[in-house]
Amino acid sequence: MSASGTWEVVATYGATYEAELGAGRLRTVGIPSRIDQRGGVGLFGPAHQGRSVRGVALLVPKDRLEDARLALDIE
Numbered sequence: 001m002s003a004s005g006t007w008e009v010v011a012t013y014g015a016t017y018e019a020e021l022g023a024g025r026l027r028t029v030g031i032p033s034r035i036d037q038r039g040g041v042g043l044f045g046p047a048h049q050g051r052s053v054r055g056v057a058l059l060v061p062k063d064r065l066e067d068a069r070l071a072l073d074i075e
Helices: 016-028 062-071
Strands: 007-015 034-036 051-061
Touching (some): 007 016, 007 062, 051 062
Antiparallel strands (some): 034 051
């Protein structure tokens, strides 16, 4: 993690499973990540993996943001 402990949003997804796929990709290249469901638990509760009205954010340490964008093929 960065020295300051700051996490930045690298991508926002419409569903938790999409963010988990991104997190898995980052994990394979050694980049830590966190998923923020933005307080939403889905229409049918916390186990629901469908679409989220608020979106689901994938965060990485600030000092790994560019590496994460490259790994996820985000411009």
